[in-house]
Amino acid sequence: MASDLFDVSIDFETSHLFFPTLVHWILGGLLALILITKVAPFLAAVKRGERALPIVSESRDNLRFFATLALIPAYFALMAIVGDLFPYTGYGFLFVSMAFVLCMSLLYLHDWTKKALVIVVVNAVVAPSLAWFVLAKLFTITLP
Incomplete structure (x- = not known):
């Protein structure tokens, strides 16, 4: 018992x-x-x-507001499309994330100086690459 x-x-x-x-x-x-x-x-x-x-x-900045609303669904839709071109590699995530970060950064960039543009481009390449490397390579998480 x-x-x-x-x-x-x-x-x-x-x-x-x-x-x-x-x-x-x-x-x-x-x-x-x-x-x-x-x-x-x-x-x-x-x-x-x-x-x-x-x-x-x-009051709001209509260009930035509506461009952001358009970029977010485009990001997810393009990730699937590009991901199908490179199956099981995560390149869809990598390439589309680079473009998305670049577009969003340029959209919200106020001072278009050479230094600021270099920082935006470097960030658009490095940040998604680092995320892709950590997720896809270190943790072997399947990305689109």
Whole structure:
């Protein structure tokens, strides 16, 4: 009878779902807490006219805003397309990430000096290359 307390049976068909389910419930609870403590008072202040909705009622740089909204889906779509040209190498991630970092950096670059452009280009080559090397080569993670 005492040995029953120490017997453990694991259902391997569903045991891998325990922690993701637990994390989902915790994240859901935190989301509810944020909505109650931060969003509800903010929306009440907007309704009273004390605050304004971000993006909608503030001035913004439309070129950068809409270019960013276009570059992000293009990044993911092109990563799959280029990745299919070089299967199982991660070159899709590498080449498209280089182009994405370059375009985003140039989009948000204010002072177009020779030094700034060199830094942008070096960063666009080095940062994705380093990420690709660490993920694809050191940790052997499959990249698109």
